[in-house]
Amino acid sequence: MEAAAISASHVHDDHHHGPPPANRSSRVEPALLGMLLFIISEIMVFGAFFTAYFFIRVVADEGTWFPVDGKDLPKLIAGVNTAILISSSFTLHWAENALKLGNRRAFRAGMVATFLLGATFLFVQINEYVHIGFSPQDHAYGTVFYGLTGLHGAHVTIGLVLLGMVTIRAFRGHFSAEEHRGVEVPGIYWHFVDVMWIVVYTTVYIL
Amino acid sequence: MSVKLRNPGWYRAGLYVVLAAVLAFGLSWAVRAAYGHDTYAHFLDAESIVIIGMIALPLAFLVGIGCFDYWFYWASGRPTRPEDHSGHGAHSWRDYFRPNTDHKVIGIQYTVTSFFFLFVGGLMAMLMRAELAQPGRQFVDASTFNGLFSVHASVLIFLFIIPVFAGLANFVLPLMIGAPDMGSFASGWTAYAPLSTTAPDGQVFFTIGVQFAGASSIATALNFLVTIITMRAPGMSFFRMPLLAWANFSTSLLVVIATPFIAASQFFVLLDWALGFNFFNAAKGGDVLMYQHVFWFYSHPAVYIMMLPGFGIISEVLAVKARKPIFGYRMMAFSLLAIVVLGFTVWAHHMFVSGMQAWIRIPMMVTTAIIAVPTGIKIFSWLATLWRGVLHLDTPMLFALGFLTMFTLGGISGVMLAMVPLDIHVSDTYFIVAHIHYVLFGGSLFTIFAGVYYWFPKMTGRMYDERLGRIHFWSTLIFFNATFAPMHLIGVQGMPRRVADYADQFAGWNLAISLASFALGLSTLVFAYNMIASWRGGARASANPWRALTLEWQVSSPPPVFNFDQVPTVVGGPYEYGVPGAVHGIFGPAKPAEVKATPAGTHAEPVRE
Amino acid sequence: MVAFGVIASVIGIAIGLAIDWFPVQGSTQGEKIDTFWDVLIICSVPFFVLVVTVVLFAVRDFRMRPGQENLDGPPIHGNTKLEVVWTAVPAMLLVGLCTYAYIVLDDIEKAPAKGPERVVKVTGEQFTWTFEYNEGGKKFKTAQLYVPNGESVKFDVGSKDVIHDFWVPAWRMKIDAVPGITTTYRITPKRLGNYPVVCAELCGLGHAFMRQTAHVLDKAAFDRWVQQQVQRTAGGGAAAGGAAGGGGQSASADAKALFTTGNSAGATACGGCHTLAEAGTTGAVGPNLDQVLKGKDEAFIRESIVDPKAEIAKGFPDAMPTNYGDALSGPELDALVKYLAEVSK
Incomplete structure (x- = not known):
């Protein structure tokens, strides 16, 4: 076919040392888009756990939600913990802004504060597990409680690893006012983890 | 040697697996010791070995072989070595057995590995049919039989249909949309070829296998989405994309949204089984039906994950082989999206007799029936595409036409199953077996065959043997129907599925089905021979043997290592057959005047009005 | 082409309606479902014919x-x-x-207009069904299903394991x-006879053999059967068993029949899962009794029947129903134990 004539002029060149630069057909950067789509996927993982929560608490409807066997959820401590985690989102945002304005000192301080706040949250959460007095093996409500908070805890851990790397790199002098994608992408993940916690806290502890 | 151990590849993968084994088992031993367990007695118990082994070792293998290097480099701020293309392209057949970074090589690795599993899954079906040829017990006992049909299904779904579509798309899609390679978002996608060699066996293997298969298919889907959204050639607007790109776009959306649910459902099973959680333990307040809801919320969209890429392939093949534009292109694209949306609203139609709340059955029945509308739009549009075309009835086209008719049957039995009163009687019978095979064999597999024959010249640079291809098609079509059509009847008559033995009244039909299924099995050997022999010694294929307009046919066969020297510019729709002077894409800067000088073809005079 | 399509559709529908799709129609619910199927055939065939x-x-x-070529x-x-047409019409x-x-579904699930309805409690376990009756305050359990013809019956279905x-x-x-959870459906039998009861959800190794029989009797015969069951549970097991078995036969013949077919109101057939040369059975879900019972005494055999979990043969699943202790009457159990001890020596 005549259209093939076009390709006839296209000669295979083995000495070519790389692909031609790809056309950028969207304003969104690939890494950012990938992270956003990945977060959709993550939301669905939580969705499945919330489905379990819904079925066991609402559909099966046996007995009342906590306190079970006299053991209640520590709403107040978890509430304080929630505040800690949310404030870490603000410090992270502050750090990013500082970086964009070129203030490296504030950027580093913000990253350290964010990391410490996140670590505190995780520590309090583990402490809660130790003292809460029931196990996931005891009853389905315990299973759901540990399932949801544990899933979220795993996400906090992953987020902390990412933030930790960003923090270390911040001290090594990486990133700049122009080159801050490496902070933004883990940052989006961290904000997602925070927002998810608000949902978990509301449904599991408060409602 | 130490360089080999430090650089990504098989050697480092081996080393990491050994390290991970030592570390994981050591850790589990230390934790048990810390909690005062009788560590020496339980150190080597099967459960801990299975679970730790299944989780830690594949991960270590993937890290070792270099799947996550890109991420580690990126996260630690070191240069991500985008310029290193030493692992790119295949120069001899041995290169297909190495980790590779070329989307085309990965596509072929994927496709070939998947076909290996087609034969594995097919052999299992043969064994089952041998057992079912007569009532009573002949070759395998009940436990083996249960294992056979479970593994038959999971192998063909997770290791054949889903990855083979991913493989074909991996090869074709970047070429089609004018991208030099798949998206650079995650290099993790090199992972799947070795991953798919971990065939799931047994419940735990299945559970953990699904986690890995799920994770890798999400990674693939993210890659497709990122590639399609951000790397299209200039001028390639969404409505100039070939429908295969649309189909993979829709499929990837489904994967990203639905797959987490099956991962979670298998995670629940694992927690219940290994750690004594109570997700499904009714005695402690768990909910058994919840598993089915979560499972089907993934697994029904999964049916469309196994169908939509096939729709894309058929659109490509039909337009080219009928020499006509796809009828109603926009409706074809929108109906794909409609199926994606509706696909999430129908899951409970698998649960009409499960004892769930009765009222849910009614909305699920309606949505399930309605999903036939966008599917119908596609069928009718394909029929209209054929009308007044110039039909080239070679092997890919024959399989496409076979798909049209067989899939229609599967769709019709699907609508019947959506109707609750009938479903109550036929669910869990051979009627279901017949339906899924008309959809997955007559539907998905026929499109896969069509696609493989269609792109074989592009992938290998050789032509397949047309005569053998036709023999393959006709034997497949005849014996496929002889095998699965009678299952409708014995299902309605009351033969339950998943049984190694059955009442004497079904003996005659089952013998006939078994004989037909053996012939069907033999017909795939024709295909295997054709593929291998043609790849080795077939006639050389020209760049564009089908006179197709889409971009992958505008480069040499097989395509150059980096696809294009220069990214093409898209100046028109992908299926403008019969439009004088129409071109889809041009290489080099756009020169409309020059383009007009190359007519794409002249009208056929209608043969008969 | 249109003519061809119409003729092909008519032929297709005729064939679709002529094929004897369904098993015997045994309930009023079945009538409606079978008619519904005919309507589906009439609507679907033209679509398939159109495409082809x-x-x-x-x-x-x-x-x-x-x-x-070009x-x-x-x-x-x-x-x-x-x-628009091919979107709107379908x-x-x-x-x-x-x-x-929806109308059909509503029809087949609604309660009968008048009178109290018989409720039979159906319990599944690996790999047998048990049916619990409450007839005028008298409660009893059986392993075969008996229902009177023409009366609506509601099944409350539950499970002990999977x-x-x-x-x-x-x-x-x-x-x-x-x-x-308890799930339910109801049917009104309309045809006398014996019909297979099938487990339709994969439940383990014995799934294919989880088969019992549903007996539809006329009202008088059903009442007689109820009487028998009430007597049997009240302690007259021997008498009822004798009446059912026909009295004069030898204990050995009775026990062999029990082994191969189960009893009329008690247990599932042993031979469905076990091989025993003397009885001519070839089941392979459970161990081969010719081998595992060799040299065992009657006490062991009795324990294995009544409490199968006490000792499980190596390599076999814990799959044997635990209801034989209830389902077999005293004399039946004695006869079965004696028979097994003799033939496996």
């Missing part, structure tokens, strides 16, 4: 002929009117079918037996 006809005629009329078809991109048809399906599915193909209805 268009494909065949396109192949005949528009195939590439020699000399047309020709293209006319560039038709679509036709809005046509597209949609309306489907909505119609759904409405009809998910099963309670299905009598002749009655058309089925429902899963789910641990932890």
Whole structure:
């Protein structure tokens, strides 16, 4: 076919040392888009756990939600913990802004504060597990409680690893006012983890 | 040697697996010791070995072989070595057995590995049919039989249909949309070829296998989405994309949204089984039906994950082989999206007799029936595409036409199953077996065959043997129907599925089905021979043997290592057959005047009005 | 082409209606479902014929002929009117079918207009069904299902272990037996006879053999059967067993019959799962009794029947029903133990 004539002029060149630069057909950067789509996927993982929560608490409807066997959820401590985690989102945002304005000192301080706040949250959460007095093996409500908070805890851990790397790199002098994608992408993940916690806290502890 | 151990590849993968084994088992031993367990007695118990082994070792293998290097480099701020293309392209057949970074090589690795599993899954079906040829017990006992049909299904779904579509798309899609390679978002996608060699066996293997298969298919889907959204050639607007790109776009959306649910459902099973959680333990307040809801919320969209890429392939093949534009292109694209949306609203139609709340059955029945509308739009549009075309009835086209008719049957039995009163009687019978095979064999597999024959010249640079291809098609079509059509009847008559033995009244039909299924099995050997022999010694294929307009046919066969020297510019729709002077894409800067000088073809005079 | 399509549709529908699809129609629910099937056939065949006809005629009329290798078809991109038609017509048809399906569903599930309804509690376990009756305050359990003809009966279905599915193909209805919840359906039998009870949900190794029998009796025979069962449970097991078994036969013949077919009101057949040369059975779900019982005393055999979990033969699943202690009467159990001890020596 005549259209093939076009390709006839296209000669295979083995000495070519790389692909031609790809056309950028969207304003969104690939890494950012990938992270956003990945977060959709993550939301669905939580969705499945919330489905379990819904079925066991609402559909099966046996007995009342906590306190079970006299053991209640520590709403107040978890509430304080929630505040800690949310404030870490603000410090992270502050750090990013500082970086964009070129203030490296504030950027580093913000990253350290964010990391410490996140670590505190995780520590309090583990402490809660130790003292809460029931196990996931005891009853389905315990299973759901540990399932949801544990899933979220795993996400906090992953987020902390990412933030930790960003923090270390911040001290090594990486990133700049122009080159801050490496902070933004883990940052989006961290904000997602925070927002998810608000949902978990509301449904599991408060409602 | 130490360089080999430090650089990504098989050697480092081996080393990491050994390290991970030592570390994981050591850790589990230390934790048990810390909690005062009788560590020496339980150190080597099967459960801990299975679970730790299944989780830690594949991960270590993937890290070792270099799947996550890109991420580690990126996260630690070191240069991500985008310029290193030493692992790119295949120069001899041995290169297909190495980790590779070329989307085309990965596509072929994927496709070939998947076909290996087609034969594995097919052999299992043969064994089952041998057992079912007569009532009573002949070759395998009940436990083996249960294992056979479970593994038959999971192998063909997770290791054949889903990855083979991913493989074909991996090869074709970047070429089609004018991208030099798949998206650079995650290099993790090199992972799947070795991953798919971990065939799931047994419940735990299945559970953990699904986690890995799920994770890798999400990674693939993210890659497709990122590639399609951000790397299209200039001028390639969404409505100039070939429908295969649309189909993979829709499929990837489904994967990203639905797959987490099956991962979670298998995670629940694992927690219940290994750690004594109570997700499904009714005695402690768990909910058994919840598993089915979560499972089907993934697994029904999964049916469309196994169908939509096939729709894309058929659109490509039909337009080219009928020499006509796809009828109603926009409706074809929108109906794909409609199926994606509706696909999430129908899951409970698998649960009409499960004892769930009765009222849910009614909305699920309606949505399930309605999903036939966008599917119908596609069928009718394909029929209209054929009308007044110039039909080239070679092997890919024959399989496409076979798909049209067989899939229609599967769709019709699907609508019947959506109707609750009938479903109550036929669910869990051979009627279901017949339906899924008309959809997955007559539907998905026929499109896969069509696609493989269609792109074989592009992938290998050789032509397949047309005569053998036709023999393959006709034997497949005849014996496929002889095998699965009678299952409708014995299902309605009351033969339950998943049984190694059955009442004497079904003996005659089952013998006939078994004989037909053996012939069907033999017909795939024709295909295997054709593929291998043609790849080795077939006639050389020209760049564009089908006179197709889409971009992958505008480069040499097989395509150059980096696809294009220069990214093409898209100046028109992908299926403008019969439009004088129409071109889809041009290489080099756009020169409309020059383009007009190359007519794409002249009208056929209608043969008969 | 239109004529061809119409003729083919008519022939297709005729064949579809002529085929004897269903098993015997044993309930009033079955009538409605079978009619519904006929309507589905009438609606579906024309669609399939349409697709096949268009494909065949396109192949005949528009195939590439020699000399047309470089020709293209006319560039038709679509036709809005046509597209609206093939969206709207199937949609309306489907909505119609759904409405009809809803009416049928409502019809087959609604309670009978008058009178109290018999409730039979059905319990599934690996790999047997147990049926619990409450006849005028008298409660008893059986392993075979008996229902009177023409009276609506509601089944409350449950499970002791995994998910099963309670299905009598002749009655058309089925429902899963789910641990932890009670599921129900109702049927009105309309035909005397014996019909297989089938488990339709994969429940483990013995799934294919989880088969019992549903007996539909006329009202008088059913009442007599109820009387027998009431006596049997009240302690007259020997008398009832004798009456059912026919009295004069030898204990050994009785026990062999018990082994191969189960009892009329008690247990499932041993031979369904076990091989025993003397009885001519070849089941392989459980251990081969010729081998495992060799040299065992009667006490061991008795324990293995009444409490199968006490000792499980190596390599076999814990799959034997635990209801034999209830389901067999005293004399039946004695006879079975004696028989097994003798033939396995």
